[in-house]
Amino acid sequence: MRIDMRSDTMTQPTEAMRKAMYEAEVGDVNAFEDPTVLKLEELAAERLGKEAALLVTSGTQGNQVAILAQTQRGDEIIVEASSHIVMLEGAAQCVLAGVQPRQIPGKRGVMNPKEVKAAIRPFLDPHYPKSAMICVENTHNFHGGVIVPNENLAALQEIAKEHSLRMHMDGARVFNAAIAQGIPVSEITQYVDTVQVCFTKGLSAPIGSILAGDKETINTARHWRKRLGGTLRQAGVVAAPMIVSLTEMVDRLAEDHANAKLLAEGLANIEGVEINVDDIDTNMVYFSMKEDSPLTVRDLVIGCYHEGVLGGMMTPEQVRFVTHKDITTEDIHKALEVINRVVRSKVTA
Numbered sequence: 001m002r003i004d005m006r007s008d009t010m011t012q013p014t015e016a017m018r019k020a021m022y023e024a025e026v027g028d029v030n031a032f033e034d035p036t037v038l039k040l041e042e043l044a045a046e047r048l049g050k051e052a053a054l055l056v057t058s059g060t061q062g063n064q065v066a067i068l069a070q071t072q073r074g075d076e077i078i079v080e081a082s083s084h085i086v087m088l089e090g091a092a093q094c095v096l097a098g099v100q101p102r103q104i105p106g107k108r109g110v111m112n113p114k115e116v117k118a119a120i121r122p123f124l125d126p127h128y129p130k131s132a133m134i135c136v137e138n139t140h141n142f143h144g145g146v147i148v149p150n151e152n153l154a155a156l157q158e159i160a161k162e163h164s165l166r167m168h169m170d171g172a173r174v175f176n177a178a179i180a181q182g183i184p185v186s187e188i189t190q191y192v193d194t195v196q197v198c199f200t201k202g203l204s205a206p207i208g209s210i211l212a213g214d215k216e217t218i219n220t221a222r223h224w225r226k227r228l229g230g231t232l233r234q235a236g237v238v239a240a241p242m243i244v245s246l247t248e249m250v251d252r253l254a255e256d257h258a259n260a261k262l263l264a265e266g267l268a269n270i271e272g273v274e275i276n277v278d279d280i281d282t283n284m285v286y287f288s289m290k291e292d293s294p295l296t297v298r299d300l301v302i303g304c305y306h307e308g309v310l311g312g313m314m315t316p317e318q319v320r321f322v323t324h325k326d327i328t329t330e331d332i333h334k335a336l337e338v339i340n341r342v343v344r345s346k347v348t349a
């Protein structure tokens, strides 16, 4: 038995995706001659409510190209303190774009607009970097797949407009946010100038992200993608499964959310587990062990691993299980049995 809930990046491409790759019509992307890439970019732009879209190799590349295209060296970007851009992109925004991240700790990943406003440099002074951009993450990974409410996005957009800042969304899982709220994704992306969407997470494609925005920004982003070596040649084989993601894999994200809830509810009934079921917005389940539990998070993760249930230790106090296409409701029941057994073995040892 192997139930791999370390991440939704573990998803395998579907049969339809593999077939689409095989059959994809391709051409040279550098010459704008790959019909499948052009079709994907058009479909994605339309779905995200933006003028244009660009195929990029990864979420990290999409975020970084967005920053490069909308800032200048020495600028400052305002970004949530535990966002992927800050935590897990190798400080690329400092190394590549030469911008300084001004980090605002959010409440469950949601930045307080007042704090964002207060962080904007009041005027141009040789001491100050220029505030150039606000970055939000939706859903927020490290805070547990949390949805950033549209009212918050609207408030941040107003501030961005008032101060002539750009606004970027790391929307690696923005389709999860849309499905969980029962709204079109464009109702979320309307608040930002650019959005990066990962197709390799719940949407199950093997490679690729999309950066969407206005035409001018996307054209600038295309230059940066080239400079970063991200412009592939016959990339229709990459784009074809991404089209399947858009047409076949979005609505089913609701199953992952239901499975995450089920898992959280089951965990809440296990002695020693600390979890708030109401915190589960989408497909991520973060939890910890109560302080008086004889079992540490590390013991739990290792114990489950040996029984074929894989989760991630995010911090010494936090475990993460992520539901996705390759996890069934049956798997959730089996995983709960294993977790229960591992916990009991320690409690009764």
Ligand SMILES: Cc1ncc(COP(=O)(O)O)c(C=O)c1O
Residues within 6 Å of the ligand: 009, 057, 058, 059, 060, 061, 084, 085, 137, 139, 141, 170, 172, 173, 198, 200, 209
């Ligand atoms: C919120 C978020 N943004 C960006 C990324 C980066 O995506 P990639 O791994 O494709 O670079 C991830 C990946 O897990 C993510 O969770």
